[in-house]
Amino acid sequence: MTKVVDAEAIRQAIERLPLFSPNALQLLQVIADPDHELEDVIRIVKFDSVLTMRVLKVVNSPVYGLVNEVTSIDRALSYLGERMVVSIAVQDNAGQLLNKPLEGYLGEQGALWRHDLFSAIASREVARYARGDFDLDLAFTGGLLHDIGKSIFSDFWKEVAQDALSQIDEGMVADYLMAEQDLAGLDHTEVGYRMARHWQMPEALQRVILHHHHPAEAPDWVQPLVYAVHLGDIVSMMAGCDTGSDGLQYHLDTGYREFFNLSPNALAEIVLNAQEEFSRARESLTN
């Protein structure tokens, strides 16, 4: 008999989540606006003393090896880029969720944050190969948040997860997402989407979270972004930076070719660059 997790209990868990700070939310909204400028981000950071302190701490961490201490937000942002500020804001607002062990996925503490950070960097690298204009930092932000649903879903999923891999291996379901739907009645993308709505995140980011395993189902206006994160997620899993038992148990949607020009060599460069930046970002955000 198919077991179903308690959707109402998940709804209540989402309702109990603390909201993102107004500044962090505003930052995500600004990043999602294709017409925004760096000054818009600087203005938000300057009005948030905690964020300012964290940004300055990161830019002055030994990882970046700067000779002179950076004391202004303008310089820090021009050096770090918007993406590191987003990482800091997300870590500050959702760090507990992102760092907790994913028992349902047999993922150790910190696995979700590492996967999301790697996916963010890889999504941005993928976006460099876009056939048209692309907002690279929005791809990064989408990658950073795409699997947020696992943080809540995992607690419920652990009750029924043990049959997921055997279902996939026996061909009863197509992939891990289908196993979640079959065994639990809903999946981590849907839970993440509800969390993003609860947090009132920009629509583009909500769509990334909901459709990142099936990007063709996303509305046309956001499809390139969703495909970038779809591929960033896959690159992250290929690099061994997954969230546990579901690693690589998903399908590649080759519809990405419409939006990205990727050769085997391009993919190798993406893996190489993502790995290098991930090591640096992880260390600087940990210090």
Add this chain to the structure above:
Amino acid sequence: MSEIILGIGDYGASKTPGGRVKTFALGSCVAAILRDPRNGAVGMVHVALPDSSINEAKARQRPGYFADLGLPLLIQEMARLGSPDNGRGLVVKLVGGASIMDHNETFNIGKRNVLALKKHLWAYGLGPLAEDVGGNYSRTVSVFVDSGKVVVNCPGRGEWEV
């Protein structure tokens, strides 16, 4: 226990009694594992990409990242422990090289890594005695000095010997 933990692009060898060499979460990366049955030395390299020509700077900085440079370096490391520097007589096992479901040629880095390692092994007159490669799951692998055993595990799939 004396333990050498390898990250991506790292290589290492040991013949310390009770020791092991281990690497985590290979994904599409491949671990080439060597053992010298004459002196009990074991070694491993964690290769991420098949060919170093893609990025010369990175190749200089982290040669073990690439199959074409990592394998010779591991054989040199084994030689430092007393094994032949031409690799003769070494026992080889390959682990990793997984892929996403429905991958296309572009995304099949795992298979290209395995093929590249085999090609460079052939240049030494070597070939894998055993391999656990491909599939859609990431592997963590250890090789033990005392027994020479190669043990693989994967979240949700348990542990097995190659």
